[in-house]
Amino acid sequence: MIAVVRFPGSLDHDSAIRAVQAVGGQATYAWHADTELPAGTRAVVLPGGFSYGDHLRPGAIASRSPIMAPVRRHADAGGLVLGICNGFQVLCEAGLLPGVLRTNQSTSFVCRQVELEVVDRHTPFTRELGGSLSIPIKNHDGAWFGDPATTRIVLSYGAENPLGAVASAAGVANAAGNVLGLMPHPEEATDPLLGSTDGLGLFAALVRA
Amino acid sequence: MSAPLHRQLGLSDEEFAAIPGLIGRPPTDPELVMFSLMWSEHCSYKHSRSLLRRFPTTGPHVLQGPGENAGAVDVGDGWAIALKVESHNHPSAVEPFEGAATGVGGIVRDILALGARPIALLDSLRFGTLDSPRSRHLFTRAVAGIGHYGNCIGVPTVGGEVVFDDRYEDSCLVNAMCVGLVPADGMLRAAAFGEGNLLVLIGNRTGRDGIGGASVLASAELSADDDSKRPSVQVSDPFTERKLIDCCLELAGGGLLLALQDLGAAGLTSAASEMAAKGGVGLEIDLDRVHLREEGMAAAEILVSESQERMLGLVDPANLDAVLAMCARWELDANVIGTVTGTGNFTARHHGEIVVDIPASALTDDAPSYAVPRDPAPAPVALDLDAVPVPGDLANAWLALLGRPNIASKRWIYQQYDHLVGANTVRRPGGDAAVIRIPGMSRALAVTTDCAERHCELDPRGGGRASVFEAARNIACTGGLPYAASDCLNFANPEKGSTGWRLAEAIEGMSEALEAISVPVVSGNVSLYNESPERAIYPTPVIGMVGLLEDAAASVGHAYGAEGDLVVLLGGGLPRLDASEWLGTASGSPARPDLGREAALVSAMVTAARRGVVTSAHDVSDGGIAVTLAESALAGGIGCTVTLPGGRRADEVLFGESGERIVVTCRPEALAALRESAGDVPVAVIGAVGGDTVEVSVDGMSVRLELERARDVYETTLTKAIA
Structure with a gap:
């Protein structure tokens, strides 16, 4: 079972559940105010959205909500945690991933397709992925800022770097590789009708866990 | 300020004189304020109501025509599509970011009031040319406001159009359209019924923002003292709107609501009087139960505040605990503010005293209706082609045309809008129409907004037709069958010049074209008085159209x-x-x-x-x-x-x-x-x-x-x- 955490203001939880189902997995919601993950949780998704309306800082309030205690225990025990967009911001605010997400270089929201390079293939998420992925970004505060020398950068925007991230980082993992955050939205690339199926591989990795 | 109160509120002497005949005595001050808003053009369509009857509004698939918060059509397999376009022109001219943002919020709640999940947004925009600093400001801030709100509530903004023309320099247009999805047998309506049923106000606290917006902003020409109207523009809170969407859909899905109504123009006054009048019942409201943002608000202020992100639900007393628990789960304020009565009256108490006690229908059904003057505009003069020079270099002329803001790519706009959220966007902005798959079905919707405003200026009948056919061609190009429409009629002052004639002619032309393609109008909105002492807008009857594709994969x-x-x-x-x-x-x-x-x-x-x-x-x-x-x-x-x-x-x-x-x-x-x-x-x-x-x-x-x-x-x- 994959648990998709739902905060007030989460937006992409339904899409994440459909993405898990598209690769043959089962998914259910975890409520932000709960103190345990659903029984049988094998992996966790923190979906995109504007949890708590981005009040204070994106992800800041959600990172301190009750559900994050069991998410942290799950991660500490080696379980997979995937944070997408706002989920990535929550993981950084929670200290489960290094760095922070700053406002985009353009200072405005950016919604468009991007080409990602998989630059670290040694995480449970990326082992089976192809070399490049076509997946959309859609965010206002998506420029990763941190120390590239000490961070596992897993996904890169390559030369284009549309948001102005340090080291063109699109997705970063913790040292163990079991917690991954990325700004692009793999749940929006799960069907030929949507223009790409390159996002399915990340959800397949969760289902394999 | 020596003018009598009713004139300050925008009521004519004749309108003021008619009120005692309807309620049997002179109105109290709160009642007078309520009349002024409900009888404003924005709420009562007093200059356009008689003309709007011309639109074709029926069809085998129409589940809800004009008259509710939004219209709805059956799309098969037990599902219905709700749609509506609405203007937020005058607030956007005063404060473009909040004006445009709250325009999105308002149209989303209109769709939500049917119990429908909002699945797509579009925006039809008109501004002055971009060499004007004021228009650049209005345009960029309105786009930012639309993006901020739509992105934060998780409804994809998939389409729309923008035109820049000097005629919109003083009166920009910001029209927003929303499309929603609702189980055909689970659609909610606004009519109140059943003595003893409870009115539950859900969402934001009520403050002094937006007081008098409908009459002050939406129903008069803007002039140089616009700054003094700024407090009439509402403030947006998209986070609360998102919780309101989630909460109301769970309440509706659980069968816990008997009726639902959004609070828009004229706030609680409009919402409650329409619920009562539609249901032929009375409502007794206790203003002390309304959760307030600030202390010391007068009864009239509470009654007409246009604070955003509020919905009014009708609840069976047996379900009250469940409703309040759901609202608490979504961290939304919710209070029982009134009950349904058998009197037919809108009654309000404040600090224990009855401050309002009038027939609800006096506010709605008895609103005045005026025939607009129908002086035809001069017939257009044939173009003298000899006076139009042939460009010496056609290739350069072609390139220059592609570089005009009205033609050039609108990527700068739609890249700032989340046009994907929900993972249903099959055809993205930039084409003829956007295509959205209907979740869980093989079918898809094509959606567009269009208007042929220059054509409407010269020949409103022809331009009305052209606007509809432009929308229909855009839908058809994606493979969609034109299926249902909503309109937003943006015009100048109908009491002056040929505007009334243009309005009638445009409606006639649109209706003829809609009949030719068998597309009903199921909802709509009118925005008049879009003119300044210097210039009036082109007649801009925006059409929002939804088409149906049998196979999303075949778009x-x-x-x-x-x-x-x-x-x-x-x-x-x-x-x-x-x-x-x-x-x-x-x-x-x-x-x-x-x-x-x-x-x-x-x-x-x-x-x-x-x-x-x-x-x-x-x-x-x-x-x-x-x-x-x-x-x-x-x-x-x-x-x-x-x-x-x-x-x-x-x-x-x-x-x-x-x-x-x-x-x-x-x-x-x-x-x-x-x-x-x-x-x-x-x-x-x-x-x-x-x-x-x-x-x-x-x-x-x-x-x-x-x-x-x-x-x-x-x-x-x-x-x-x-x-």
Whole structure:
């Protein structure tokens, strides 16, 4: 079972559940105010959205909500945690991933397709992925800022770097590789009708866990 | 301030004099404020109501026509689509970010009031030209406001249009459209019923923001002292709106609501009086139970506050605990503020005293209705082509046209909107219409907004038709069958000049065209008084249209596909420069669209798309066929070589507009099937796809556009214009 955490203001939880189902997995919601993950949780998704309306800082309030205690225990025990967009911001605010997400270089929201390079293939998420992925970004505060020398950068925007991230980082993992955050939205690339199926591989990795 | 209160509130002396006859005594001050708002143009449509009856509003698939918060049509498999367009013009002119943002919030709650999940947003925008600093400010801030709100509530903004013209310098237009999805048998309505049932106010606290918005802003001309109206603009809170969407949908899905109504213009007054009048019941409201943002608010202020993100639900007392628990789970304030009574009266208590006690129908059904003067505008003067110089270098003229803000790519706008959220966007912004798959179904919706405002200025009947057919062609180009429409009639002051005649004529033209393609209007909105002492807007009757695709996977885009595809012109429209973007002004005498031929073209396009015989389709509109060909080439990254029928001036052939034309491409072997699909509609093979230029020959003369150069102009114009 994959648990998709739902905060007030989460937006992409339904899409994440459909993405898990598209690769043959089962998914259910975890409520932000709960103190345990659903029984049988094998992996966790923190979906995109504007949890708590981005009040204070994106992800800041959600990172301190009750559900994050069991998410942290799950991660500490080696379980997979995937944070997408706002989920990535929550993981950084929670200290489960290094760095922070700053406002985009353009200072405005950016919604468009991007080409990602998989630059670290040694995480449970990326082992089976192809070399490049076509997946959309859609965010206002998506420029990763941190120390590239000490961070596992897993996904890169390559030369284009549309948001102005340090080291063109699109997705970063913790040292163990079991917690991954990325700004692009793999749940929006799960069907030929949507223009790409390159996002399915990340959800397949969760289902394999 | 010596003027009597009713005049300060915008009521005429005659309107004021009529009130005692309706309620049997002079009104209290709170009652007078309520009348002033409910009888404003924005709430009562007093200058347009009689004209709006002309619209076709029925059809076998119509589940809800005009009169509710939004209209709805059946799309099969037990599902219905709710749709509505609404204006937020005057607030956006005063404070563009919050005005545009709350415009989005309001239209979303109209859809939510039916118990529908909002699944798509569109925005129809008009501003002055971008060389005006004021218009640049209004435009960029309105786009930011729309993006901020739509992005944060998780409803994709998938389409719309924008036109820049000096006529909108003083009165910008910000119209928002929302489409929602609701189980056909679970649709909610606003009518209150059942004595003893409870009114539960859910959402934001009520403050002093937006007080008098409907009468002050939406129903009078704007003038130089606009700054003093700023407190009338509401403040947006999209986070609360998102929780309101989640909460209300869970309440509706659980069968916990008997009726639902959003609080928009005139706030609680409008919401409650409409619920009561529609249900033929009375309501008793205790203003002390309304959760307030600030202390010391007067009864009238609570009654008419336009604080955003509030919904009014009707709840069976047996379900009250469950409703309040759900609201608490979503961290939303919710209070029982009143009950349904059998009196027919809208009664309000404040600090224990009855401050309002009037028949609810006096506010709604008894609102005045005025016939507008119908003085015809002078007939348009035929265009003197000899006075229009033929451009010396047609290739440069073509490039310059692609670089006009009205033609150039709108990527700068839609890239700031989340047009994907929900993972249902099959055709993204930038084409003729956006295509959204209906979650859980193989069907999809095509959605667009359109208006032919220059044509409407010259001939409102013809322009009304042109607006509808433009929308229908855009829908048909994606493979969608035009299915339902909503309108937003943006006009100048109807009490002056020929505006009333233009309004009536535009409605007539739109209705004729809608009847020709069997599309009902199920909802709509009117915005009048869009003028300043210096200038009035063009008549701008925006049409929002939804089309139905049986198979989401069979939708058609506007990008050229493969080398060797044939370029084919469908339809018999003759290119003319009258009212064209090339002229850039409302001049000439544009041809009135032919109802039968336009409808046949739409039908042929839908048939061809459904049979899978076309590889792309793009309708000929602003900028003429030269722009159509260039846009398809740019989108596909491949050029074409085309020969166009001549016998007219080359600038007419290239840049002339007229409607009734669609450019499609098909594989050579599919041509026979395309001709068969087209029936009696003219089909002309004009060229083939290939190469890295768009080359057009007219009467032996050839004009060539290099794609890379064109792309640079087309893609960077808007960014440069606002820098």
